[in-house]
Amino acid sequence: MAETAANPRERYRNQVRAEVKQLARERIAADGAAALSLNAIAKRMGMSGPALYRYFAGRDELITELIKDAYRSLADTLRDAAGTGADPRGLARALRAWALADPHRYFLIYGTPVPGYRAPADTTAISDEIMAVLLETGRAAGSPDPGRTAMAFWTRLHGVLSLELAGQFDGMDLDREALFEAEAAALP
Amino acid sequence: MAETAANPRERYRNQVRAEVKQLARERIAADGAAALSLNAIAKRMGMSGPALYRYFAGRDELITELIKDAYRSLADTLRDAAGTGADPRGLARALRAWALADPHRYFLIYGTPVPGYRAPADTTAISDEIMAVLLETGRAAGSPDPGRTAMAFWTRLHGVLSLELAGQFDGMDLDREALFEAEAAALP
DNA sequence: TGTACATCAGTGAACGCGCGTTCACTGATGTAC
DNA sequence: TGTACATCAGTGAACGCGCGTTCACTGATGTAC
Numbered sequence: 414m415a416e417t418a419a420n421p422r423e424r425y426r427n428q429v430r431a432e433v434k435q436l437a438r439e440r441i442a443a444d445g446a447a448a449l450s451l452n453a454i455a456k457r458m459g460m461s462g463p464a465l466y467r468y469f470a471g472r473d474e475l476i477t478e479l480i481k482d483a484y485r486s487l488a489d490t491l492r493d494a495a496g497t498g499a500d501p502r503g504l505a506r507a508l509r510a511w512a513l514a515d516p517h518r519y520f521l522i523y524g525t526p527v528p529g530y531r532a533p534a535d536t537t538a539i540s541d542e543i544m545a546v547l548l549e550t551g552r553a554a555g556s557p558d559p560g561r562t563a564m565a566f567w568t569r570l571h572g573v574l575s576l577e578l579a580g581q582f583d584g585m586d587l588d589r590e591a592l593f594e595a596e597a598a599a600l601p
Numbered sequence: 602m603a604e605t606a607a608n609p610r611e612r613y614r615n616q617v618r619a620e621v622k623q624l625a626r627e628r629i630a631a632d633g634a635a636a637l638s639l640n641a642i643a644k645r646m647g648m649s650g651p652a653l654y655r656y657f658a659g660r661d662e663l664i665t666e667l668i669k670d671a672y673r674s675l676a677d678t679l680r681d682a683a684g685t686g687a688d689p690r691g692l693a694r695a696l697r698a699w700a701l702a703d704p705h706r707y708f709l710i711y712g713t714p715v716p717g718y719r720a721p722a723d724t725t726a727i728s729d730e731i732m733a734v735l736l737e738t739g740r741a742a743g744s745p746d747p748g749r750t751a752m753a754f755w756t757r758l759h760g761v762l763s764l765e766l767a768g769q770f771d772g773m774d775l776d777r778e779a780l781f782e783a784e785a786a787a788l789p
Numbered sequence: 790t791g792t793a794c795a796t797c798a799g800t801g802a803a804c805g806c807g808c809g810t811t812c813a814c815t816g817a818t819g820t821a822c
Numbered sequence: 823t824g825t826a827c828a829t830c831a832g833t834g835a836a837c838g839c840g841c842g843t844t845c846a847c848t849g850a851t852g853t854a855c
Contacts, residue, residue: 422797422852429798445713447635452841463843464799472842525633525712526767537772564780572760579714584725592752599753599789610819610830617831640808651810652832660809 430468432458434482437475442517446527449476477533483518484539487511491546500554501562504547505570505597516578523571561601569596618656620646622670625663630705634715637664665721671706672727675699679734688742689750692735693758693785704766711759749789757784 436454451472452462469475487508494507512519544563551562573593576582582589624642639660640650657663675696682695700707732751739750761781764770770777 420852425798445635445715447633450841451843460798461800462841463801463845466843467798520713523764523767523769525708527633561783565784568760568764568780568784569757570760571764572756572758575763576711576756576759579711581711592756595749596753596756601787608819613831638808639810648831649833650808651812651834654810655831 426468433465433468433475434478437479438515438518441479441521442515445517446476446521446524451475473530476527476530480521480532481535481539483521484536484543486518487522488539488542488546491543495546495550499550501547501550501556501566501600502594502597504550505566505593505600508570509574509593512574512578519574519578523575556601558601565600569600572596614656621653621656621663622667625667626703626706629667629709630703633705634664634709634712639663661718664715664718668709668720669723669727671709672724672731674706675710676727676730676734679731683734683738687738689735689738689744689754689788690782690785692738693754693781693788696758697762697781700762700766707762707766711763744789746789753789757788760784 433454436457437449440453440457441449449472451465451469455462455465469478490507490511491504494504497503499507544567547563547566548559551559551566554562556562570593573596577589577593621642624645625637628641629637637660639653639657643650643653657666678695678699679692682692685691687695732755735751735754736747739747739754742750744750758781761784765777765781
């Protein structure tokens with residue numbers, strides 16, 4: 414969020430961009446990423462559709478921005494947790510809290526690929542960063558094989574979390590937090 | 602596939618329904634479930650759009666059919682594997698083969714929920730059936746806690762598989778099959 | 790401090806698109822006598 | 823075996839919708855002298 418606005422115009426620009434993204438997040442939370450529409454967002458801001466083209470090159474650029482923001486936010490969350498000396502279980506809790514706070518943001522990163530949409534290259538760097546945090550945390554916790562710990566962290570916790578967020582546990586008599594904790598505790 | 606057609610008309614009806622579903626699967630494989638369109642399918646069959654309303658009440662019914670078929674197919678696959686005496690690792694291999702054969706079919710069941718779409722009640726019965734097979738297989742393999750084994754089977758293998766199918770491993774130097782096998786071998 | 794000019798936000802009309810769905814109708818197919 | 827009738831598949835026109843995006847234009851805002 415490096416938005417040190419030089420001139421007032423740029424400051425305003427950044428404000429509007431932020432507002433558009435906020436409304437986009439809300440719309441995605443309501444109807445999913447596939448249903449995201451520039452026109453609908455404009456209408457909700459009391460503007461005409463074409464106005465948004467001053468702020469985003471098009472629909473795809475907006476989605477790309479949201480994905481990058483989500484990645485950035487997750488990476489920061491995990492790095493912060495690691496910074497306070499958390500072990501893998503602590504990181505796992507941070508991950509779950511982040512995901513529950515906004516399930517659609519989680520699916521924006523790890524969900525079913527959006528048809529016809531190609532993820533930007535920038536995200537690769539951030540996902541590498543996330544991997545590095547997992548590796549370092551595994552190493553610090555004395556794991557005999559930090560690489561395996563990191564991969565298991567990723568795949569197993571994504572497994573429980575994504576099923577929970579998708580509502581697959583919905584009619585089941587099941588303690589979701591306990592299930593997640595059990596998986597976090599069983600990491601190699 | 603109980604399609605013992607009484608009269609010729611019903612036989613024809615079933616054929617057309619099957620063809621529509623086949624084309625729908627192809628379109629989903631190409632562009633994802635959100636992009637499924639009755640008109641597009643009709644065009645590809647050389648018919649007008651409204652014609653399909655003789656066979657399906659609407660778009661939602663078609664999607665529902667596809668989801669039920671997918672569930673049915675997965676349940677049969679796992680039950681067949683269990684029937685040949687497979688242990689959880691064997692079941693895991695059957696699951697992966699089934700998912701790799703048609704990734705979008707897998708996401709139809711376990712992917713990000715389709716916006717505004719509610720899964721039909723029938724699927725609950727089939728997912729219970731799948732759970733029962735997992736439980737029984739865990740029990741037969743001498744698991745001390747079959748319930749935990751079944752849940753770990755579901756969540757962990759979904760974790761690796763869905764990330765693989767979504768292309769999250771794409772730029773990584775990684776043996777996917779070995780990773781999956783390691784998870785299957787580590788089941789409690 | 791005041792004016793002239795460049796910059797930029799936002800509008801409204803327009804284009805072409807594809808969607809789901811309803812409806813009145815034609816023509817072929819199967820059925821009953 | 824032949825005819826009369828009911829059933830059903832498929833058509834084409836139509837409705838209303840919202841989408842992404844381009845374009846020429848107006849009016850406000852900031853900047854340079």
